[in-house]
Amino acid sequence: MTSITAEGPRLATAKASRHRGWWRRNWVSLAFIAPGIIWLLAIVVYPTIATIRFSLYDESATKFVGLHNYASVFSTDSILTAFKNNIIWVLVFPFFVTFIGLMVAVLTERIRWATAFKAIIVMPIVFSTTASALVWRTIFDLDPHVGVVNAIEQTVSDWFSTPGAYPLNSAIGQTAASLAAFNATGGTAGTVVSKSAVQPGGTVMMGLTRISSATLQTLGAQTPVAPQIMAGGIAGLVWNDFSPSQTSNTTTIVSDEHGLPNLRLSLVNSTGSSVASTVTNSSGDFSFSHVAPGSYHVEILASNFQTSFVGTFWLGPQSITPTSGLNQTAQSLLSVPLIDLAMIISYIWIWAGFAMVLIGAGLAALNREVLEAAEIDGATEWQTLRRVTIPMLAPVLTVVFVTMVINVLKVFDIILNMAPGSSQGPATTLALSIYNDGFTGGIHSGIASAIAVILFILVVPAMLWNLKKIKGGNS
Amino acid sequence: MKEITTTKRGVMNKNLLGRVKASRKALIAAMALTTIASMSIIVSNGPASAASKKIRGSVSIWAEWTSTEQQDFKAVLQPFEDSTGITVHYTGKGSNMDTALDAAVAGGSPPAVALVPDPGTLDTLAAKHAIKPLASILGTETKNFGTAWSTLATYKKKLYGVWFKAANKNTVYYNPAVFKAAGITSTPTSWSQLLTDETTIANGGTYAPVSLCTDIGWPVADLFQNLFLKLNGAAAYNQLATHTMKWSSPDVTSTFAEMAQLVGAGGANLLGGMKGALADGSWPACTTSVFPASGSPTAAMVFEADFLTSNVPSNYSPGNGSSCTLSATASPCYDTFNFPAPSGSAFAGDIQGSGDVAMLLTSTPQSKALIKYLASPGAADIWANLGGFASANNKVPLSSYPDTVAKADAKALTSAKAFVFSLDDLQVGWEPQLWADMLNVLQNPAASNVTTVEALMDQQATTALGH
Numbered sequence: 001m002t003s004i005t006a007e008g009p010r011l012a013t014a015k016a017s018r019h020r021g022w023w024r025r026n027w028v029s030l031a032f033i034a035p036g037i038i039w040l041l042a043i044v045v046y047p048t049i050a051t052i053r054f055s056l057y058d059e060s061a062t063k064f065v066g067l068h069n070y071a072s073v074f075s076t077d078s079i080l081t082a083f084k085n086n087i088i089w090v091l092v093f094p095f096f097v098t099f100i101g102l103m104v105a106v107l108t109e110r111i112r113w114a115t116a117f118k119a120i121i122v123m124p125i126v127f128s129t130t131a132s133a134l135v136w137r138t139i140f141d142l143d144p145h146v147g148v149v150n151a152i153e154q155t156v157s158d159w160f161s162t163p164g165a166y167p168l169n170s171a172i173g174q175t176a177a178s179l180a181a182f183n184a185t186g187g188t189a190g191t192v193v194s195k196s197a198v199q200p201g202g203t204v205m206m207g208l209t210r211i212s213s214a215t216l217q218t219l220g221a222q223t224p225v226a227p228q229i230m231a232g233g234i235a236g237l238v239w240n241d242f243s244p245s246q247t248s249n250t251t252t253i254v255s256d257e258h259g260l261p262n263l264r265l266s267l268v269n270s271t272g273s274s275v276a277s278t279v280t281n282s283s284g285d286f287s288f289s290h291v292a293p294g295s296y297h298v299e300i301l302a303s304n305f306q307t308s309f310v311g312t313f314w315l316g317p318q319s320i321t322p323t324s325g326l327n328q329t330a331q332s333l334l335s336v337p338l339i340d341l342a343m344i345i346s347y348i349w350i351w352a353g354f355a356m357v358l359i360g361a362g363l364a365a366l367n368r369e370v371l372e373a374a375e376i377d378g379a380t381e382w383q384t385l386r387r388v389t390i391p392m393l394a395p396v397l398t399v400v401f402v403t404m405v406i407n408v409l410k411v412f413d414i415i416l417n418m419a420p421g422s423s424q425g426p427a428t429t430l431a432l433s434i435y436n437d438g439f440t441g442g443i444h445s446g447i448a449s450a451i452a453v454i455l456f457i458l459v460v461p462a463m464l465w466n467l468k469k470i471k472g473g474n475s
Numbered sequence: 476m477k478e479i480t481t482t483k484r485g486v487m488n489k490n491l492l493g494r495v496k497a498s499r500k501a502l503i504a505a506m507a508l509t510t511i512a513s514m515s516i517i518v519s520n521g522p523a524s525a526a527s528k529k530i531r532g533s534v535s536i537w538a539e540w541t542s543t544e545q546q547d548f549k550a551v552l553q554p555f556e557d558s559t560g561i562t563v564h565y566t567g568k569g570s571n572m573d574t575a576l577d578a579a580v581a582g583g584s585p586p587a588v589a590l591v592p593d594p595g596t597l598d599t600l601a602a603k604h605a606i607k608p609l610a611s612i613l614g615t616e617t618k619n620f621g622t623a624w625s626t627l628a629t630y631k632k633k634l635y636g637v638w639f640k641a642a643n644k645n646t647v648y649y650n651p652a653v654f655k656a657a658g659i660t661s662t663p664t665s666w667s668q669l670l671t672d673e674t675t676i677a678n679g680g681t682y683a684p685v686s687l688c689t690d691i692g693w694p695v696a697d698l699f700q701n702l703f704l705k706l707n708g709a710a711a712y713n714q715l716a717t718h719t720m721k722w723s724s725p726d727v728t729s730t731f732a733e734m735a736q737l738v739g740a741g742g743a744n745l746l747g748g749m750k751g752a753l754a755d756g757s758w759p760a761c762t763t764s765v766f767p768a769s770g771s772p773t774a775a776m777v778f779e780a781d782f783l784t785s786n787v788p789s790n791y792s793p794g795n796g797s798s799c800t801l802s803a804t805a806s807p808c809y810d811t812f813n814f815p816a817p818s819g820s821a822f823a824g825d826i827q828g829s830g831d832v833a834m835l836l837t838s839t840p841q842s843k844a845l846i847k848y849l850a851s852p853g854a855a856d857i858w859a860n861l862g863g864f865a866s867a868n869n870k871v872p873l874s875s876y877p878d879t880v881a882k883a884d885a886k887a888l889t890s891a892k893a894f895v896f897s898l899d900d901l902q903v904g905w906e907p908q909l910w911a912d913m914l915n916v917l918q919n920p921a922a923s924n925v926t927t928v929e930a931l932m933d934q935q936a937t938t939a940l941g942h
Contacts, residue, residue, distance in 0.1 A: 142750060212680045247657070422757075425691065
């Protein structure tokens with residue numbers, strides 16, 4: 001390659017005889033590198049030039065539009081989101097992956113079975129990113145029965161608030177008041193109270209709806225029985241006022257309805273204080289005996305409806321947004337989508353092994369005398385690491401860091417496979433935008449090529465720097 | 476006699492593929508015979524001896540269908556090849572069809588006949604005089620298609636296309652056993668009834684009314700389009716599709732408001748609420764909670780086009796019989812109803828969907844015979860029998876379709892008062908942005924946000940469409 005370019009200008013002015021001489025001398029080497037050159041021209045040089053050309057043409061690739069596509073790139077919201085996500089990736093990922101790689105490399109030097117341990121850490125590189133992404137998608141799943149992260153959160157959450165017998169579905173924003181159907185209404189602080197007042201010797205019937213058949217089955221709910229009058233006491237019934245056979249009947253008990261067992265109730269007097277409490281039986285019936293004269297309401301306690309845990313939507317479109325003292329533009333610029341963090345964690349899992357191997361190789365090549373000198377001078381482990389190991393490892397660390405910067409500038413497959421459809425937009429990156437604009441739906445080769453050129457320009461400096469560094473290391 | 480044996484061989488092949496039920500065998504053979512009978516009229520233009528009917532030669536045809544659909548389409552072509560002696564070279568281009576055809580036309584070597592999945596390409600090619608008018612070639616076969624379909628294949632008052640395959644996006648899929656468990660005995664026929672039924676299902680407490688498909692937003696766009704069409708009609712729909720109606724118009728705003736009612740406050744009517752719909756709404760995962768492969772369903776309805784049928788597990792039987800059960804392993808069922816319009820609406824018969832239109836690019840005796848064959852009921856009949864197909868051809872008897880769901884689908888398509896194409900697919904240049912905007916409104920239907928998003932959509936549409 002170098003010989004051709006170096007000879008190029010000379011060739012043009014050379015005499016014919018010298019020309020022939022050059023060919024004679026070099027034809028063998030030329031014949032050997034020709035396939036490589038042709039291959040490079042066909043799959044690297046030509047596509048690069050074609051991409052740059054496409055980026056200056058309209059969608060049909062027939063009309064020259066100048067820099068119009070580039071203007072579109074910087075005025076399209078979805079592509080600006082991609083830029084923002086790329087920046088987040090570049091800022092967060094290379095640092096953490098290098099740091100974790102370093103820590104693991106240093107620590108594994110000191111343990112037995114280090115090779116086995118290293119092998120396990122390296123293993124994720126062997127897996128296809130698609131497979132890893134699908135695994136992590138499951139780990140972060142919203143449903144605590146599927147995703148282990150939410151399962152842990154649920155366990156912790158349940159220590160602090162135990163779900164009631166009739167947990168409200170907070171995923172759909174259910175409130176206790178929305179359950180009230182017959183002679184019932186939402187009370188204070190998530191309770192349900194009977195609408196009509198009752199005196200001793202009277203009966204109360206309260207109907208609720210939106211109780212799932214699974215809950216009824218778990219609690220062993222029986223057919224509801226109308227309450228019998230009880231002298232000096234108050235008898236009543238709380239039942240699931242929903243019958244598939246008579247959906248419009250919301251005033252009387254129908255045979256295929258169920259009583260609501262295990263409900264904690266309290267009897268509230270006219271001043272609002274609780275005078276007695278009880279729990280409903282399997283048919284939903286209850287009674288308060290020996291009630292003093294007066295007017296009462298029956299209250300279904302809020303603890304019955306304590307909500308069940310709803311997972312954190314790690315892979316959702318929402319962001320962690322700084323709220324105080326910033327205008328809207330600054331807020332949207334500084335907000336970090338939760339899914340970016342989830343994906344970065346997964347990607348670190350994939351690449352930490354690679355960082356560890358490179359850094360480990362660097363560690364092995366370190367001058368032991370310097371380390372020993374530090375030890376003799378009484379430096380602690382931490383001091384040795386900070387003041388000796390890391391400075392000496394700096395060339396390796398920067399190569400790893402820059403390699404990871406290049407790696408995440410073109411991050412693609414983990415997003416495509418880990419983000420649910422609704423989060424594909426908020427989680428998109430430049431590489432994914434190229435794919436979406438260029439190859440799916442309506443084909444926008446112009447815009448996709450423009451993004452590709454921009455991405456290329458972003459990657460090139462890091463790449464050149466890395467090449468120089470690696471070459472420098474060899475000499 | 477020769478024709479009959481070859482046809483039988485064709486049927487045998489399909490049997491080997493295991494896609495034709497035994498009970499349909501005889502019917503297909505009969506259909507193929509009918510087709511051959513009509514073929515003789517097409518190709519000979521008069522009574523002639525059997526031997527001289529053969530045109531022979533060959534013809535090329537392109538369409539988007541690959542794999543199973545490709546096999547089915549080849550089964551459609553088989554009787555044509557047998558009776559005319561013409562060899563048909565079929566190429567399935569996949570989702571690439573429009574681009575490939577565009578390139579082939581520009582390169583000067585297009586196929587003789589091509590089927591494209593959108594009317595926009597037909598208009599473009601007709602404007603370039605790259606396709607031939609069909610009225611004189613098709614003759615009486617033009618009467619097989621309703622006005623809605625002929626209009627879609629017409630450019631400057633000339634007919635250029637045959638809508639061979641059609642898809643209906645007007646369908647709502649539901650699990651009949653869940654409806655029964657919630658006490659709903661008949662499917663909703665009006666918009667308000669649909670909302671009432673949602674409340675009834677929610678009151679039952681066991682099932683979520685709707686499993687909403689969200690994906691990257693296209694199913695939400697489909698839902699919006701159904702609703703917009705039923706509320707405002709095909710004329711307004713087409714204005715919005717071409718952006719001669721603004722997204723900030725009151726018609727759009729009111730459609731978003733109705734959509735919010737369907738979804739319920741904070742996604743109260745959706746399985747898993749809004750979070751659940753966003754997390755699990757990827758296509759086709761969103762269909763599994765209504766039609767699970769094992770266990771019990773958790774939601775009652777799912778909104779999508781008739782292609783959803785292919786995502787229903789095979790143990791589900793079509794229809795709303797009394798034997799339908801809630802268990803995916805006992806005898807579960809699936810059924811559809813038409814997306815309801817407000818009661819008394821003039822737009823109840825307007826349908827949204829998509830289809831494949833056949834066009835003639837080079838005029839030869841072979842290609843003319845082929846396109847006339849595609850316009851005949853016999854050709855559509857063969858695929859109708861195989862399933863996974865609906866025809867816009869109103870001469871195809873409903874009895875040809877394999878089950879009640881497919882029959883209802885075909886009936887809705889052929890009797891459509893007006894047929895409009897999926898609006899998002901016409902938004903060249905900003906379709907993904909439109910989908911993202913739909914997801915945005917879905918999550919935050921507050922009036923102020925709707926106003927903001929509508930302004931953004933107008934801006935995006937103007938940038939992309941140039942007006």
